[in-house]
Amino acid sequence: MTRIVYLAIAFSVFAVAAPAQEPSAKRGREIYMKTGCYTCHGTVGQGTSVGLKLAPDPLPAEAIANFIRNTDTTAPSYAAMPTYSADVLSDAEVADIAAFLATVPPSKDPDTIPALKGLTATR
Numbered sequence: 001m002t003r004i005v006y007l008a009i010a011f012s013v014f015a016v017a018a019p020a021q022e023p024s025a026k027r028g029r030e031i032y033m034k035t036g037c038y039t040c041h042g043t044v045g046q047g048t049s050v051g052l053k054l055a056p057d058p059l060p061a062e063a064i065a066n067f068i069r070n071t072d073t074t075a076p077s078y079a080a081m082p083t084y085s086a087d088v089l090s091d092a093e094v095a096d097i098a099a100f101l102a103t104v105p106p107s108k109d110p111d112t113i114p115a116l117k118g119l120t121a122t123r
């Protein structure tokens, strides 16, 4: 019995002392889809007529976190993004979303795609 108590204490100490999980792009994509970010920002953050482009080349993770926590829904210029409190998305989940957005690869140069070559507007 005493041994079991010691084991239980050892495990709970380990659980508390375990380092925070590293942000995961895989989890971030799932959360991004499940939370509905994609409905306004597109499935890979490419942007839609409603939400801005978020990726490739996303804002730094801290800026993304700051924006989604502090969206000013009362600003006259406010478009449509809800504020996500820590009750809805934890800090770890926000970090996961940022990790996902950082993995979105840049678009191909249209001139390297035969069907689009030469069709781009003057740059």
Ligand code: HEC
Binding pocket: 032, 035, 036, 037, 038, 039, 040, 041, 050, 051, 052, 053, 054, 059, 063, 064, 067, 068, 077, 078, 079, 080, 081, 082, 084, 089, 097
């Ligand atoms: C209902 C539509 C909608 C949803 C859902 C939504 N967004 Fe947005 N988001 C917007 C709009 C519109 C803006 C621009 C608003 C502004 O600048 O005030 C924006 C801006 C942002 C920005 C700032 C981008 C920049 O370059 O300034 C980030 C980061 C962002 N959204 C992340 C997210 C994440 C992550 C989620 C999901 C947790 C999410 N958004 C869900 C509509 C949405």
